[in-house]
Amino acid sequence: MSGETEPADESKAGTSTPPTPGTRRPGGRTARTRAAVRDAVLTGLTEHGYPGLTIEYVAEHSGVHKTTLYRRWGGVDGLVADALDLAGEDTWLPPDTGSLAGDLRALAHEVVDSFADPGAAASGSAMIAAAFQSERAAGALRAYYAERFARCEVIVARAVGRGELPVTEGAVIDAGALVRSVSAPVFFRLFITREPVDGVLADQSAAAALAAARAGAFTTG
Amino acid sequence: MSGETEPADESKAGTSTPPTPGTRRPGGRTARTRAAVRDAVLTGLTEHGYPGLTIEYVAEHSGVHKTTLYRRWGGVDGLVADALDLAGEDTWLPPDTGSLAGDLRALAHEVVDSFADPGAAASGSAMIAAAFQSERAAGALRAYYAERFARCEVIVARAVGRGELPVTEGAVIDAGALVRSVSAPVFFRLFITREPVDGVLADQSAAAALAAARAGAFTTG
Structure with a gap:
């Protein structure tokens, strides 16, 4: 070409x-x-x-x-x-392990693993960096993650369907916040506090999100 | 001058x-x-x-x-x-409201409020951006947050002292992870997913961190 x-x-x-x-x-x-x-x-x-x-x-x-x-x-x-x-035009789907605990843990490990790959880490990091310097790049990053996390929300819907999360009459689970809470501690360390991330952090983030969800921290109404 | x-x-x-x-x-x-x-x-x-x-x-x-x-x-x-x-050479101390729930909530609101101030937001954002382009800036950012979150750990120590968090024989609470988990969802939205943050998110992040801590998600050993 x-x-x-x-x-x-x-x-x-x-x-x-x-x-x-x-x-x-x-x-x-x-x-x-x-x-x-x-x-x-x-x-x-x-x-x-x-x-x-x-x-x-x-x-x-x-x-x-x-x-x-x-x-x-x-x-x-x-x-x-x-x-x-x-x-964003890929066919990626979130993990489907059969349990909310398993899905959140697999999701957290996917995030950690993706940044352990030097090539993927470099381009991902460069995209996040570009958003600081270009409004248009920031808008594209926002759209990318909005769509990506929308795909993740099925994890929560399946968990509710299996009766793994208590939903009382009139209450709504903020599925977007729940799935973001799994990734947030990983990205926070990678790009804000500049600390290493590993499988232990992935497990901890998933466990924290699960416990918070079970306790109703993401439930409104 | x-x-x-x-x-x-x-x-x-x-x-x-x-x-x-x-x-x-x-x-x-x-x-x-x-x-x-x-x-x-x-x-x-x-x-x-x-x-x-x-x-x-x-x-x-x-x-x-x-x-x-x-x-x-x-x-x-x-x-x-x-x-x-x-x-980093300031005299800032984390909130001391008398309860873990109150401290985490106040901390989350401090983070959200600090980025609602345009001047503070611009310089904070610029520092985070600089870390993408300079190893030395990244190292300084790492040291800044390490020290800042070390100051926050007293929140957890006080909560344990008040009997607000269960600590069994031989178990250790990862206080650093707990206090980071309050800020992570806010920074994640500001600088990664590029979404707005507000007091509702602050309350939610604090509630999630508290529920996770109570459930032992940050406890090891």
Whole structure:
């Protein structure tokens, strides 16, 4: 892939209405271009961080022409936002172990393990860092996590269905807060207090979330 | 304050042994210089972020000469690290309301309220952002929070003393994890999921931490 790779399906839409980054498209040339650009963005973020990421770098490493990058993504912040949008377009589902305790524990370990992988940790960290410097990246990060945690809420629904969490008449469990509480202590140590994380912390975070949920700390109404 | 403000007490030490940033010193010219430099660093971080912070900016806004800044702080990352060290040299103590529930709730509200203040939020956020780009800033942030949460552990000790938390023979409560668990959901939303925080979240985080502690989720052994 090199030079201009303007895809056929987009030329139909006319140059006055550029496609919205993040729109799902079927595979093919557009998807391949977008993935190549995403890969270049992630590599650039990992190597240089957001302040060092340039359109030139992405053009060189993706083989997509600078003018195309500017036209379709607007700039560096649009490129980062689209890489995040693309990261959210996966088929990931939360753990389904048969019990709330097991699901929360597996979820906590997934988070810890994902940051134990140097490649994933670097790009994830770079995305979080980019959000400090770009409102558009921050918005994409917000959307990414909102969608990700919405997927996790099924863990709570299943637990309620199994009778593992007490729900009295008229009360509502804040499932979003419950699933966030499992990840929060891990991210807090990784990116705020800058402390190491491990499986012991994962177990502890899951146990704390479970105990809090059972005690009704996430229940309102 | 303008131009060279090399303090008298440091010239005694000789230029070959620059003082360690973060060393406590009594008030006076040195302390005033350091505070002026810290103020300029915070203003610069708030206005331009870490990538835009320069020695020139700090020199101009503190009235301390560039060569002095380089000699005493080494560079931009040393300046940021020292501003964090200085932030840790306060007399802050955690809430003491008479109950564990009250202390955790007050602590959670303090965290939320501190980020509701635009000035404090901007410099706090800038420090957290700087840690993504500078190992030295990350180390200073780690030390800052380690010390801050160590101060918070007295909340747990008092609760145990009042018999509010069950401690069986040979068991140990991970007080550091307990107090971190109150702040983690707030920081997680502010800087990772980029969601709003409010008093409702503060109450929920405190209630979850309390319930988890009572259930023994932070108890080991």
